[in-house]
Amino acid sequence: MADPLILFRTMLTIREAELALARLFADGEVPGFIHLSVGQEAVAAGVCAALGPQDSVASTHRGHGHAIARGISLEGFFAEVMAKSTGLCGGRGGSMHVADLQRGMLGANGIVGAGAPIALGAALAQRTRGTDGVAVAFFGDGALAEGAMHETLNMAAIWRLPLLMVCENNGWAEFSRSDTQVAAKLGAWTAAYGVRHVEVDGNDASAVAAAAEDAVAAQRHGEGPRVIEARTHRWRGHFEGDPQRYRDPEEAARMAEHDPIARSRATLLDAGTPAATLEVAEAEARDAVATAIAAARAAPPADWMAALSGVYAPAGA
């Protein structure tokens, strides 16, 4: 059972980091495109709480939460997104390519659906080497329209690979309602491949963690793929700066009622956690993010010469 306080802390860190990113983006300190997962933190926190160091995660373009929940360095994260040489990827990837392979974080991905076959390969590697590790592919409900998703689930099913596919179902496929784009309900889709599908409240980190723990435990004992569908809400636009003209403004008010962090906080208080403990956690998340941003600001910019020589392994490697 995942510790609810740890889940709370993970979600706080993701929220603090992403709200800070939104400010940095607005101020011009974060270039390019960023896609925030504000409102969806419970999925990343819950799933990653069920994983160990031997496991792998392939993420999406909305991947900051997955990376932070996987325990990457916040300083390396901010430095990357702020295009600094000390970034996790030396400033060559940015928000859509944050990766930490040592921590089994196989990368965010700029291509919708592309992380799934990569996670499939990681699961294949686990099985081939005879380990008990699993691989997780996060994906959004819009990604189900991509062919690679179908190839991945089919291959995972016929080979019975330890692939946990986690759908963050926020109802949106970029700027469109996903139900106008995808004919299949996720449960029906997975049933067609003989794969077990579990639906979970994606705003309840403990419920997500329990579903993920159950799946991962079965997969460590040889079970094949599973799909978790976590229903949640995307609070912000597809990308930062998205005016969201396609969206009913009242939806935002409804979404706030399902804030996974507020819910987690209330549950912890009900269970007798002292308010002071939660306040300390909140202060620590804020401090950790502020410290990471300060370090990233002080870091040198991305290094062109290092990038230029980084396309291939050095000769003789």
Add this chain to the structure above:
Amino acid sequence: MAELRMVQAVNRALTESMTEDDTVILLGEDIGAAGGPFGATRGLQEKFGPDRVRDTPISEAGIIGAAVGAALSGLKPVAEIMFMDFITLAMDALVNQAAKARFMFGGQRGVPMVLRTPHGGGLSAGPQHSQCLEAWLCHIPGLKVVCPATPADAHALLRAAIADPDPVVMVENKALYAMKGEVDDAPAPLQIGRARVARPGRDATIVAYGAAVHWATEAATALARDSIEAEVIDLRSLQPWDEATVLESLARTHHLVIAQEAVEAFGVGAEIAARMADIGFDELDGPILRVGAPFTPVPFAKELESAYRPDAARIAAAVRRTLD
């Protein structure tokens, strides 16, 4: 020393690499029980088991995507795509994922995978089973591309590709699969990026790769009857390619023809011509000429396909034209 067909040389390289390194696995359609559509993997599933020689569904995007994930996770996958034409279905995994991972992740890890795939016509296989698409891949930073012309090089290049820490595409000309040639029992390792002088000559340089090496050699033999001695350089590796060897030859012959089976426009030959027009400008005593396929899809009918494919006569004519 053994005489092997090219397809057997590929099989031998796979066998040796898999024997030496148990992280090497094979993925592809019908490569296991069926032994591969061209027989390149015959007997390997019996030898190494179904987990290391894995028959896949007809899912090219899934195959290459899985190879990327497995390579990032410590294996060395060698994936086969049945016909090069089918790489279109796997381009995201190849171009956006495999090629970029080392760079975009800041050098944390490379993607040590190999993609083997046959190209080329001459079999009346039609527009979707005959194309030579290697120039696409040479255009992508992060990929390496090799293309053997002989069984010995097929063996050596595949061994080098599997040992390479970055993604390598080995393009195999399917019309050469049955070609026989000597392969050393323990050949010296070959470095990717080194060309081979297939035939020495002093009057003109013909740069070629894959099947075109044999047409170029045939052209050189015909030209020799008129006392024109053409040097034939077999590139072997297209990305990176051996600029130094080509320049050194050009500096002796002062005339350059580049021959390829692929469509001539925007091809490998265009890149070589452009580079030599730059760094070899002072050596040139005639125009750099390319011989390649016309700007049409590969046709099916034998009469059409033989009109389409470059051959020794066209290469010889190009040499005469640049010497003129």
